Amino acid sequence: MISVKNLKKSFGDNEVLKDISLEVKPQEVVVVIGPSGSGKSTFIRCLNLLESVTGGHVYVTGKDLTDKKTNINEIRKEVGMVFQHFNLFPHKTILENITLAPMNVRGIKKQEAEEKAMVLLKKVGLADKAKAYPDSLSGGQKQRVAIARALAMEPKVMLFDEPTSALDPEMVGEVLEVMKQLAKDGMTMIVVTHEMGFAREVGDRVIFMDNGYIVEENEPVELFSNPQHERTKAFLSKVL
C-alpha cells in the first residue's frame, strides 16, 4: 500500500529524516512513536507530499510521489489525513466541511454527498451537529469531524498526525474510540501519536523513531515489553 525507500528530508542544512525505509501492507495499522524532534511528523507529512522530499522514494498505491510526472492531487484523493489542530474550515458548517471535497474533487452530486456525510457523522456520533459551525464544537468533536471529512473521500490509507495531542485529556478517549473502530473496519492507518495505550492495543506494528532514523520496529507487545535498543528503552522508561 505504502512503500518508503531511503527517504531523506532536509530543511536547509538541518537533516530531519536521514534514511527511512518502510513497507505498509493493506489493512495494517502502523503506529509511529518517538521523542519530539525525532522527525515523525515530518515523516508522515512526506507520505502525501505536504513536505517536499529531499531524497529517496515514496510509493503510494504503486505510484512514486517523488516522480515529477505523478499528479499529487490524484494520490491525495486516496490518502486521508487528520491533523493535530483539526484544520476544519471555520466558514463552513460541519456538513459542508465533509461534503466540500467529495463534491468539488470527486464531482459527486450534492444530495449524494450529504447523504454519505450523514452516514459518516452518525459513525463518529455527531449527526446532530451537521448544521453547526466548527467554532461551536469541542476539540474532541472537531477531531471526529475531521476524521469524517477525510473518510468522505473514501481513502485507501489514513494518516494521523498526533490526532489527540491538542485535546483536553477527557476528550482523547472519544477520538481514539473512533480510530479503533476504523482499524477494526480494516482501514490501512499510519498514526503518529504519544498514546502508548492506543499503540499497544490497536497497532499491528510500532515504529520507534529518533533523530531522523527508525531505531526499532516490532509488534507492540514485543517492542513495549522487550525493547532491543538503549534509546528505545530510555524513551519507554520515561513515557510508560
Place this chain on the structure above:
Amino acid sequence: MDFRTDIIVDYMPFFIKGTLLTLGLSLAGIFIGLILGLLIGLGKMSTNKLVRFPFVWYVNFFRGTPLLVQILLIHFGIVPLFMSPSNPIVSAIIALSLNASAYIAEIFRAGIQSIDKGQMEAARSLGMSHVQAMKLVILPQAVKRMIPPLGNEFIVLLKDSSLAAIIAAPELMYWGRAAQGQYIRVWEPYITVAAIYLVLTLSLTYLMNYVERRMKTE
C-alpha cells in the same frame, strides 16, 4: 463675521454635479483598483523571485510617491500619448485606480497570508488543487478579514479624489475652488465642500460596517 449662504445656494447645482463626479471617480477607482489589486497581490505572492519583482516595484512606486505627482505625470505625460487633448476625468480615474491598486494589493496579500497554513494543508490533503483550495477555502475566509482595511482604503480614495481638482477634473473640490475664486470667500465654499465629503465618507463607513456585520453572522 457674516456668513453668506447665498454663495452656497448659488453654487449648489455645481456642488451637486461635482459630488456626482467625485462619487463616479471613487467608484471607478475602487472597482478598477480591486481588480488590479487582486492581480498584483497574487503576483506579489509568487514564489518565483523574477515574477515577483515587477509587482513589488509597482507597489513600491505607487505607494512610495505622492498621488499628486502621479496625477500630474499621468495627465501630462502618459495620457497625451493616446489621447489628445487628454481628458482630466480619464487621467484622474487612471491615477486613482493605479494608486489604490497598490494599497489594495497589500490588503489582499495580508488577508490571504493571515489565514492559518493548516487550512491550505487540509484542503490540499483532500485532493483539491491549489486554485480550488484558494477559491473554496482560503479566499472566503480572507475576504472577511479584508473588509475593515478595504473600508479604510475606500475612504482614503474618496478623499484623495479631491486632488483631481489640480488637473481641472470638475469634481467637488474643483467647484469649491471655483467658488472661492469667484467670490474671494474662504469659509462658505470650503466648509460646504468639507461637509459634503464628510457625509460621503460617513455613509461609506456605515456601509462597510453593515457589510462587516453581515459577513460575521453568516
